Amino acid sequence: xPSKQPKMKxxxxxxxxxxxxxxxxxxxEPHVQHALRTRVQEAVASLGYVPSKSARSLRGSRSxxxxxxCHSDLSNYVNAIQFGAVIACQQRGYQLTISLMDTVEGKSxxxxxxxxQALTAHSIPxxxxxxxxxxxxxHVIQAFEELSIHVARIGPSLEPEGHIHIxxxxxxxxxEVTSHLVELGHKRIGFVRGLENQSVTEQRFQGxxxxxxxxxxxxxxxxxxxxxxxxxSGARAAEKLLELDPPLTAIFASNDDMAAGVMMVANRRGVxxxxxxxxxxxxxxxxxxxxxxxxxxxxxxxxxxxxxxxLKLIETVGKPTPQMVPPTILKHKMIIRESTAMLHxxxxx
Amino acid sequence: xPSKQPKMKxxxxxxxxxxxxxxxxxxxEPHVQHALRTRVQEAVASLGYVPSKSARSLRGSRSxxxxxxCHSDLSNYVNAIQFGAVIACQQRGYQLTISLMDTVEGKSxxxxxxxxQALTAHSIPxxxxxxxxxxxxxHVIQAFEELSIHVARIGPSLEPEGHIHIxxxxxxxxxEVTSHLVELGHKRIGFVRGLENQSVTEQRFQGxxxxxxxxxxxxxxxxxxxxxxxxxSGARAAEKLLELDPPLTAIFASNDDMAAGVMMVANRRGVxxxxxxxxxxxxxxxxxxxxxxxxxxxxxxxxxxxxxxxLKLIETVGKPTPQMVPPTILKHKMIIRESTAMLHxxxxx
DNA sequence: ACAATATTTGACACCGTTGTCAAAATCATA
DNA sequence: TATGATTTTGACAACGGTGTCAAATATTGT
Numbered sequence: 001x002p003s004k005q006p007k008m009k010x011x012x013x014x015x016x017x018x019x020x021x022x023x024x025x026x027x028x029e030p031h032v033q034h035a036l037r038t039r040v041q042e043a044v045a046s047l048g049y050v051p052s053k054s055a056r057s058l059r060g061s062r063s064x065x066x067x068x069x070c071h072s073d074l075s076n077y078v079n080a081i082q083f084g085a086v087i088a089c090q091q092r093g094y095q096l097t098i099s100l101m102d103t104v105e106g107k108s109x110x111x112x113x114x115x116x117q118a119l120t121a122h123s124i125p126x127x128x129x130x131x132x133x134x135x136x137x138x139h140v141i142q143a144f145e146e147l148s149i150h151v152a153r154i155g156p157s158l159e160p161e162g163h164i165h166i167x168x169x170x171x172x173x174x175x176e177v178t179s180h181l182v183e184l185g186h187k188r189i190g191f192v193r194g195l196e197n198q199s200v201t202e203q204r205f206q207g208x209x210x211x212x213x214x215x216x217x218x219x220x221x222x223x224x225x226x227x228x229x230x231x232x233s234g235a236r237a238a239e240k241l242l243e244l245d246p247p248l249t250a251i252f253a254s255n256d257d258m259a260a261g262v263m264m265v266a267n268r269r270g271v272x273x274x275x276x277x278x279x280x281x282x283x284x285x286x287x288x289x290x291x292x293x294x295x296x297x298x299x300x301x302x303x304x305x306x307x308x309x310x311l312k313l314i315e316t317v318g319k320p321t322p323q324m325v326p327p328t329i330l331k332h333k334m335i336i337r338e339s340t341a342m343l344h345x346x347x348x349x
Numbered sequence: 350x351p352s353k354q355p356k357m358k359x360x361x362x363x364x365x366x367x368x369x370x371x372x373x374x375x376x377x378e379p380h381v382q383h384a385l386r387t388r389v390q391e392a393v394a395s396l397g398y399v400p401s402k403s404a405r406s407l408r409g410s411r412s413x414x415x416x417x418x419c420h421s422d423l424s425n426y427v428n429a430i431q432f433g434a435v436i437a438c439q440q441r442g443y444q445l446t447i448s449l450m451d452t453v454e455g456k457s458x459x460x461x462x463x464x465x466q467a468l469t470a471h472s473i474p475x476x477x478x479x480x481x482x483x484x485x486x487x488h489v490i491q492a493f494e495e496l497s498i499h500v501a502r503i504g505p506s507l508e509p510e511g512h513i514h515i516x517x518x519x520x521x522x523x524x525e526v527t528s529h530l531v532e533l534g535h536k537r538i539g540f541v542r543g544l545e546n547q548s549v550t551e552q553r554f555q556g557x558x559x560x561x562x563x564x565x566x567x568x569x570x571x572x573x574x575x576x577x578x579x580x581x582s583g584a585r586a587a588e589k590l591l592e593l594d595p596p597l598t599a600i601f602a603s604n605d606d607m608a609a610g611v612m613m614v615a616n617r618r619g620v621x622x623x624x625x626x627x628x629x630x631x632x633x634x635x636x637x638x639x640x641x642x643x644x645x646x647x648x649x650x651x652x653x654x655x656x657x658x659x660l661k662l663i664e665t666v667g668k669p670t671p672q673m674v675p676p677t678i679l680k681h682k683m684i685i686r687e688s689t690a691m692l693h694x695x696x697x698x
Numbered sequence: 699a700c701a702a703t704a705t706t707t708g709a710c711a712c713c714g715t716t717g718t719c720a721a722a723a724t725c726a727t728a
Numbered sequence: 729t730a731t732g733a734t735t736t737t738g739a740c741a742a743c744g745g746t747g748t749c750a751a752a753t754a755t756t757g758t
Contacts, residue, residue: 005470007714018738023716031736050470054412055714058403059743064471065446074432074635079423086419086449095472097414097444100435121354121399122413123444231639257639264641267616286423287636290580290606292613357745367708372746380706404744408713 006047015043026051053095057123062317065095066310067125069116069134072100075229075257076285077302078131081154084306085129092314097125104137105197113143120149127152127313129306136199150316152309156203160324164312166305168332170200173298174207175214176334177280178252180296182215185343186250186278189217192227192237192262194254204254204282223248227258234261242269242277249277249343256281256288256297263291263339274341284335293338301330355396364392375400402444406472411666414444415659416474418465418483421449424578424606425634426651427480430503433655434478441663446474453486454546462492469498476501476662478655484514485548499665501658505552509673513661515654517681519549522647523556524563525683526629527601529645531564534692535599535627538566539590541576541583541611543603553603553631572597576607583610591618591626598626598692605630605637608644612688623690633684642687650679 012019017036024032025040032040043049057063066089068082082096089096099119104112120128127150134140135155141163144151152164156171181189191208194201209219222244225237234253238261241248253259259281263273271277273293281288284299308328361368366385373381374389381389392398406412415438417431431445438445448468453461469477476499483489484504490512493500502514530538540557543550558568571593574586583602587610590597602608608630612622620626622642630637633648657677 009714019714020716020738020740021736024737027716033736036736048466048470050467052407052714053472054403054407055743056716057743058401058407058745059714059716061716063403070435072432074425074428076423076425076428079425079428082447083421083423083449086447090449090468093471095446097446098431098435100432100439117397118399119439121397122442123402231635260639264639268641286580290609290613292617368745369708369747370706373707376746382706385706401744404713405746406713407715408744408746410746 006049008049008051011040011043011047011049014047015040062126063124064093065089065097065123065125066127066129066313067097067099067120068129068131069099069101069119069140070131071103071133076287077255077283080285080302081129081131081306081309084303084308085310086306087303088307088310088314092311094126094310094314096310097123101134103133104139107139109139109142112139113146116140116143117147120147125149126317127310129309129313130154132198132200133195136197145321148321150313152313154305154309155198156200157327158329160326162321162324164309164316164325164328166308166312166328166330168300168330170203171207171210173300173332173334174204174252174254174282175211176207177282177296177298178208178211179215180334180336181250181252181278181280181340182211182217184250184278184340187217187343188220188223188244188246188248188250190223190225190237190241190244190248190251192225192234192241192251192253192258194227194229194258196226198229201254208252227254229255229257231257231261231264234258235265236261238262238265242266242271247276250279250340251277252280252282254282256283256285256295259295259297259339260287260291263293263295274339275344278340278343280340288335288337296337296340297335299333299335301332304330355398357398357400360389360392360396360398363396364389411475412473413442414438414446414472414474415476415478415662416446416448416469417478417480418448418450418468418489419480420452420482425636426604426632429634429651430478430480430655430658433652433657434659435655436652437656437659437663441660443475443659443663445659446472450483452482453488456488458488458491461488462495465489465492466496469496473498475499475666476659478658478662479503481547481549482544485546494670497670499662501662503654503658504547505549506676507678509675511670511673513658513665513674513677515657515661515677515679517649517679519552520556520559522649522681522683523553523601523603523631524560525556526631526645526647527557527560528564529683529685530599530601530627530629530689531560531566533599533627533689536566537569537572537593537595537597537599539572539574539586539593539597539600541574541586541590541600541602541607543576543578543607545575547578550603557601576603578604578606580606580610580613583607584614585610587611587614591615591620596625599628599689600626601629601631603631605632605634605644605646608646608688609636609640612640612642612644623688624693627689627692629689637684637686645686645689646684648682648684650681653679 130153135153156167227233281297288295435445479502484502500512505516505519576582630646637644
């Protein structure tokens with residue numbers, strides 16, 4: 001016979017106080033004597049009482065839920081962020097909900113707003129986590145602003161903006177990993193770009209260019225290929241890049257999935273990695289260790305992105321429209337594995 | 350100036366009916382004249398009214414949310430199911446929430462129940478979707494039963510059970526893919542098992558054994574390796590299996606990730622796939638196409654699993670404790686790609 | 699045409715919390 | 729000690745819907 005879910009009433013009765021006092025204790029409100037507070041907390045614990053989210057959000061101004069807006073492309077990038085977000089939410093008594101939206105391409109600002117409103121109307125979240133490809137979409141951000149729903153954007157930016165945003169210094173990370181290749185003696189270094197609607201694409205490219213420039217190397221447009229952040233486009237890019245003559249000695253693919261594509265093509269063509277070709281990726285997703293040779297890459301603290309995003313949103317609940325706020329820049333880390341090696345100084349290169 | 354969220358009151362006023370009538374229309378209750386029903390629906394549409402989840406679930410008996418219980422191991426298996434679940438939920442005006450629980454190993458039934466109760470107490474979902482590794486855990490299932498929360502289990506079973514469950518005929522699928530290898534002339538076929546706490550592991554193994562038996566082949570214990578459903582364990586298994594003499598000509602890894610590990614080791618050892626070794630996986634996850642050669646495998650309708658699970662749960666809301674119900678068996682499909690080929694009849698094998 | 703019945707509709711209480719506000723208790727000051 | 733200021737506490741309404749039940753209306757049978 002399972003005992004019924006206790007209500008606030010029951011806690012109040014047990015502690016010998018009014019319902020409202022229990023509410024005060026639960027919400028960490030001031031104006032409660034220390035002794036009473038303790039008594040209430042004991043009662044709560046002994047009954048295993050948990051307040052009802054529905055009642056709270058109906059009456060109060062918060063919903064105790066954070067929403068993560070996802071695109072239909074599943075990826076372990078998003079997956080890892082979501083994981084961090086759930087953890088943070090769970091710790092704070094929040095719920096993480098998932099919503100899906102098709103790509104925004106070709107939709108008007110009004111249309112986007114309507115869609116997002118419909119998605120959130122029945123249960124307005126206390127905040128929304130935006131990841132690629134929405135994190136860079138001004139319409140989406142603006143829509144939530146108009147709906148006065150707080151937003152945490154996961155994506156690159158070093159400037160203060162009107163909402164929470166979290167990322168790493170993409171440009172610097174790309175700079176470092178490119179420099180690593182240069183230090184290994186590489187001079188003809190290819191680059192595979194990502195999706196053009198995501199600002200990381202340009203940022204990583206800037207880092208690549210800057211590192212070359214710094215070392216007195218030219219950026220050769222022939223060395224740069226488009227890509228779409230997936231395995232296939234990485235493979236396609238490699239097909240082109242490995243045709244070049246004189247041959248490239250290294251390729252920087254701007255994420256791991258594409259790097260895996262490059263690696264596959266290299267293997268298939270008999271180009272030895274890392275002896276004849278060094279490859280680096282970006283993200284340090286699971287796949288980086290699950291290929292052979294294992295992939296040198298840049299680790300992004302994806303899970304932490306999700307955690308911080310959720311936490312900051314929860315902290316901001318009830319606060320007025322967010323002012324200009326500096327981005328939270330987390331630490332990245334270059335992970336050197338087997339796919340990069342010192343260039344064979346074969347001849348006069 | 351954004352117009353306020355309309356309330357039921359507003360709809361009622363516009364349609365010239367009572368609040369209760371609006372409620373009736375919204376919940377598809379009987380006893381509303383057709384004319385009125387239409388008028389209300391028009392009013393709802395014109396105001397863009399969406400009922401509040403909090404209010405509904407506070408007063409009513411459903412929460413309009415489905416929870417998916419996940420383990421901390423991210424995988425695209427779970428990811429794909431989640432995707433399907435979100436779609437189904439979104440269509441029906443439901444929310445999908447995500448919860449995380451550590452592994453249940455070594456926890457008592459009571460402890461598990463407490464944890465799950467704490468997880469769901471503040472917002473009791475109308476149903477929970479259980480995937481590996483919880484889908485096969487009797488304690489978890491029992492806990493939800495005691496909490497009278499409906500459960501949809503995604504995992505293999507051909508027998509009626511006391512809750513919704515969805516899967517493919519794992520044994521048959523494994524049988525088919527093994528038979529495919531046999532038809533290609535293979536006789537020495539290795540097998541890599543999965544995690545032992547998931548019942549698919551045994552089911553797939555049974556299918557493998559049955560196919561061998563059917564074709565008059567012996568199951569050789571030396572050909573069978575343990576595995577953990579991840580790349581690394583697949584690689585480890587391959588290291589052992591490829592040592593055998595006479596050498597195996599085919600390996601069936603019981604999921605794609607492990608197959609990828611096998612493939613990597615084969616590549617590294619210079620064993621040509623499929624010329625000298627055929628490899629098959631299971632799942633048809635993204636990685637199956639992202640390796641070289643591409644992987645022959647069995648496609649599971651993962652997204653559909655999620656969709657069906659969510660839908661069935663939503664349909665069952667309010668119904669009494671679920672009776673014995675037959676499993677929903679969805680269609681699998683063998684996907685033949687490049688990693689399998691006719692055995693070279695080199696000599697007298 | 700009228701009673702008996704079935705159908706449609708609405709008034710109102712209620713779900714479990716939080717916000718408002720006034721009462722009670724405590725403290726500081728004269 | 730009386731008075732005012734301050735802190736602590738609780739009574740009560742309210743959030744936005746749904747469930748109950750009785751009233752109003754339509755339908756049927758005689």
